[in-house]
Every structure is written in structure tokens, then in C-alpha cells.
Amino acid sequence: MKILFIARYINTSGVSTHMLTVGKGLISKGHKVALMSGGPIKNARAEKLFAEFDKNGFEIIQVPFLVEKTNKIKEGLSYLISLPIGLKRIREFNPDIIHVHWPVTSYLAKLYTKITGKKFVTTYHTSGIPKHFLHRKADYAIAISSELKRELVNRFGYNKEQIKLIYNGISKDKFNRKPSEGLKNNIKMQLNLPLEKPLLGFVGSLNKKKGIDILLEACSKITNVDFHIVLVGDGDKNWLLNLINKFRLDNKISVYPFQDPVKFYSIFDVFVLPSRKEGFGLVSIEAMMMGIPTIRSNVEGANDQIKHNINGFIFKNEDLQELSKYIRLLLQNNELRKNMGQKARLYATNKFSADIMINKLIQLYKEILE
Structure with a gap:
């Protein structure tokens, strides 16, 4: 044809x-x-x-x-x-x-x-x-x-x-990978990221439509949990810096310009897509196929991708309390992260x-x- x-x-x-x-x-x-x-x-x-x-x-x-x-x-x-x-x-x-x-x-x-x-x-x-x-x-x-x-x-x-x-x-050859612990640590050292702390990640445009302000405010409400935020994407640097300062996250966040996200997915422990609006949210299934438990706002594509409380979590759009609750739950429970990540990988590979x-x-x- x-x-x-x-x-x-x-x-x-x-x-x-x-x-x-x-x-x-x-x-x-x-x-x-x-x-x-x-x-x-x-x-x-x-x-x-x-x-x-x-x-x-x-x-x-x-x-x-x-x-x-x-x-x-x-x-x-x-x-x-x-x-x-x-x-x-x-x-x-x-x-x-x-x-x-x-x-x-x-x-x-x-x-x-x-x-x-x-x-x-x-x-x-x-x-x-x-x-x-x-x-x-x-x-x-x-x-x-x-x-x-x-x-x-x-x-x-x-x-x-x-x-x-x-x-x-998405390509299974590209995203259905299982990096070794050694490779993960090498990537973290190359990026100057902490080796022991769980990493909470986001990939995409760093703007209000993608809900970056929602994510950072939700993270600011999570106390007594030691974790690090990694944002990968491009956007208004001044707007983002003001948010980071406003929520006092400057010591627990790293921001990288957009690049091939596979190496970042390799080291994320939790992935969040907090968008106010989406088409489908391709980055979610990229993260899922890489075996990362994913949290999404309940906008377009979320219910097609995630079976709530089975292979990830869906929170009400802009609900800071609900988002922070699910982030905390995954950060504090290694076994839950592992089980959800395995189910996310299987579901994304078989469906997307x-x-x-x-x-x-x-x-x-x-x-x-x-």
C-alpha cells in the first residue's frame, strides 16, 4: 500500500x-x-x-x-x-x-x-x-x-x-529492558544522583499543562521519607525555579534537558504523570514497559493504561492529597513497588x-x- x-x-x-x-x-x-x-x-x-x-x-x-x-x-x-x-x-x-x-x-x-x-x-x-x-x-x-x-x-x-x-x-526492543543494579548505579553516578535514595521521576514538557506544579507541591507535603525527584524535559526555567524555591525542594530535585529517556527510566523507582490534560500519555506506557510502578492523573488514557491498585495508581486530577498519598505508599514499600512494576511491565508489553x-x-x- x-x-x-x-x-x-x-x-x-x-x-x-x-x-x-x-x-x-x-x-x-x-x-x-x-x-x-x-x-x-x-x-x-x-x-x-x-x-x-x-x-x-x-x-x-x-x-x-x-x-x-x-x-x-x-x-x-x-x-x-x-x-x-x-x-x-x-x-x-x-x-x-x-x-x-x-x-x-x-x-x-x-x-x-x-x-x-x-x-x-x-x-x-x-x-x-x-x-x-x-x-x-x-x-x-x-x-x-x-x-x-x-x-x-x-x-x-x-x-x-x-x-x-x-x-x-511503543517499541518493545527499546523499552522492555531490565537493567542490572550495576548499570543503574553507573547511570546514577554519571548523573550525580544519590545511590541509596528512591528516585521519583517525570519525563515530558515542564509546564502547567503537564502538572509539574501539582507534582512538586504534592512532593513538598511528603515528610519523613527520604527520596529524590528527577525531572527530564524542557520548559520555562524561571517558572520552574520559582516553584522549586516556593516548595523548598532545591536540595531534593535534579532537572535535566530532554534526551533519550531510557537511561532515566532505568533508574526511576516511581514514575508520575500529573497532567491536567493528555492525549494518551505515551510516557506512562514507556515507564510501565520498563517495569516502573506509575501514578497518573485521571485524564485521557489513564483508565486504558492503568488498573488502579493493581499495576499502578490513578489519582483525581489536581488532588494533591491523593497524589502525595500514593507517592508515599510506593516510596515506603519496596515489595509493592516491585510487584506493581512487574504487573505494569507485563500489561504494557501485551497491550501497548x-x-x-x-x-x-x-x-x-x-x-x-x-
């Missing part, structure tokens, strides 16, 4: 890494995949990620979608200017399937499929997507969480038969591997083409 992915741009979000993972899997199975976008945002990590698409065999199709933040008029004009160019490039690639990953770009897919009689599918990667005059319903929609599936019915008018629930998946996701996607493509 020839499959065309469409997105507004490539950034450092889970959507961009998801497209890369899916496309690599499809190409490895003999399919041809092209990426149509405005290119990367002006960010070194995004530019590096964009280069990975080309390196891994994608055909790259750039159209003049705006990649920087701007007002709605300029954004709308860029989409209209891109229309004839986009249609021409789609015709040249001649895809069997168009797969939209940025709903506002669905106008291109809708017009092309209306002309050709073909069909297209859109993956909705987050809830609460603002309605846009260029957004068009697809023939099929993919929801990445149960909450999102319900929203597509209630908000966008899809019928249940049009929606496929396909969870995001990239192979499972790609096979379900290929099956959907075949159904669309029948």
Missing part, C-alpha cells in the same frame, strides 16, 4: 514521534509511506526528528503550512495557499490511503477523496480539539483512548461504526507494543480499501 500522512508540522510532541514509529513499522512491512507537512518548527530537537523521517525511508512532501504560531487569519491563509500545491502533490504520490494526523489539515484529504472517490482516516491525538472551519469528518476516525472515542461521537458526530480504538504503541498498533492499523487500511 501507499500511505500518505498529513500533519501541519513536525514538533517534539507525541504526535510527531507517533507518526515516525508507525511509518517505520509500515515501511518495514513493505508499504510506501509519505509525510506531507510544513516541515519542522524552529527547534533543534524538532529539526533532528524531522530528519529521521527522511533517514527512515519516508517520502518527504513539504507544503506551505505555517509552522510558527500566528494569528488565525494568517494561519487560514496558509491553508488556502497550500490547497492547490497540496492537491497537486497528493495526485503525484497517488496514495491508496490518506491518514490525517492534524484534523485541521483534513480539508485537503476531504477534497482529494471527493474528487477521486477514495477514502481517508483521521487519528485524533487529543481531546478538546477546537472546531475549525477547515476540519472535515473522515470516513473513519481513530481514537487513541476510550475518552476520546466518546468525544468523537458526542462532539463531532461520528457514529460508533466509523471509530476504531487503536492505542498508541508498536507491533500490535501497526497490525491493527494495517487491518483498518485493508477494511477501508475493500
Whole structure:
């Protein structure tokens, strides 16, 4: 099959890494995949990620979608200017399937499929997507969480038969690892982290949407437990420093710029995703597949990923007391951490591997083409 992915741009979000993972899997199975976008945002990590698409065999199709933040008029004009160019490039690639990953770009897919009689599918990667005059319903929609599936019915008018629930998946080769104690200690020494204290970790954007303020305030309420916080990601340094000082955590926290998270997962004893809002929360299943007991806020994806009190904990969004209770419980109980981590690894490996996701996607493509 020839499959065309469409997105507004490539950034450092889970959507961009998801497209890369899916496309690599499809190409490895003999399919041809092209990426149509405005290119990367002006960010070194995004530019590096964009280069990975080309390196891994994608055909790259750039159209003049705006990649920087701007007002709605300029954004709308860029989409209209891109229309004839986009249609021409789609015709040249001649895809069997168009797969939209940025709903506002669905106008291109809708017009092309209306002309050709073909069909297209859109993956909705987050809830609460603002309605846009260029957004068009697809023939099929993919929801990445149960909450999102319900929203597509209630908000966008899809019928249940049009929606496929396909969870995001990750590479078992990359994340299903069991590092030795020696390796863990070496990594801790390289990072100048304490060897004996349990490590509470987070990976992702360091901002309010991800609930970093919630996490730090909850940690500040945990007394008589000796632990260390490790944050891996990028964000507003001044905002973060003010939080650290406000909650008097400067002696028990380490912050690292975003990088390959595997070495950090290797040393975390507990992982927390305290987001106020999520699409799916890919980092949770990365941590789970690495055998880390995980605590999540009860936003999108949490109930699909975690069986509460079995392979992790789910706390009420923004509930500091509940979050601190679960953190304390895991930090103080080595056996509970071990048991939950084992169950988390098994559950994530059996349910959220990239192979499972790609096979379900290929099956959907075949159904669309029948």
C-alpha cells in the first residue's frame, strides 16, 4: 500500500514521534509511506526528528503550512495557499490511503477523496480539539483512548461504526529492558544522583499543562521519607525555579534537558504523570514497559493504561492529597513497588507494543480499501 500522512508540522510532541514509529513499522512491512507537512518548527530537537523521517525511508512532501504560531487569519491563509500545491502533490504520490494526523489539515484529504472517490482516516491525538472551519469528518476516525472515542461521537458526530480504538504503541526492543543494579548505579553516578535514595521521576514538557506544579507541591507535603525527584524535559526555567524555591525542594530535585529517556527510566523507582490534560500519555506506557510502578492523573488514557491498585495508581486530577498519598505508599514499600512494576511491565508489553498498533492499523487500511 501507499500511505500518505498529513500533519501541519513536525514538533517534539507525541504526535510527531507517533507518526515516525508507525511509518517505520509500515515501511518495514513493505508499504510506501509519505509525510506531507510544513516541515519542522524552529527547534533543534524538532529539526533532528524531522530528519529521521527522511533517514527512515519516508517520502518527504513539504507544503506551505505555517509552522510558527500566528494569528488565525494568517494561519487560514496558509491553508488556502497550500490547497492547490497540496492537491497537486497528493495526485503525484497517488496514495491508496490518506491518514490525517492534524484534523485541521483534513480539508485537503476531504477534497482529494471527493474528487477521486477514495477514502481517508483521521487519528485524533487529543481531546478538546477546537472546531475549525477547515476540519472535515473522515470516513473513519481513530481514537487513541476510550475518552476520546466518546468525544468523537458526542462532539463531532461520528457514529460508533466509523471509530476504531487503536492505542498508541511503543517499541518493545527499546523499552522492555531490565537493567542490572550495576548499570543503574553507573547511570546514577554519571548523573550525580544519590545511590541509596528512591528516585521519583517525570519525563515530558515542564509546564502547567503537564502538572509539574501539582507534582512538586504534592512532593513538598511528603515528610519523613527520604527520596529524590528527577525531572527530564524542557520548559520555562524561571517558572520552574520559582516553584522549586516556593516548595523548598532545591536540595531534593535534579532537572535535566530532554534526551533519550531510557537511561532515566532505568533508574526511576516511581514514575508520575500529573497532567491536567493528555492525549494518551505515551510516557506512562514507556515507564510501565520498563517495569516502573506509575501514578497518573485521571485524564485521557489513564483508565486504558492503568488498573488502579493493581499495576499502578490513578489519582483525581489536581488532588494533591491523593497524589502525595500514593507517592508515599510506593516510596515506603519496596515489595509493592516491585510487584506493581512487574504487573505494569507485563500489561504494557501485551497491550501497548508498536507491533500490535501497526497490525491493527494495517487491518483498518485493508477494511477501508475493500
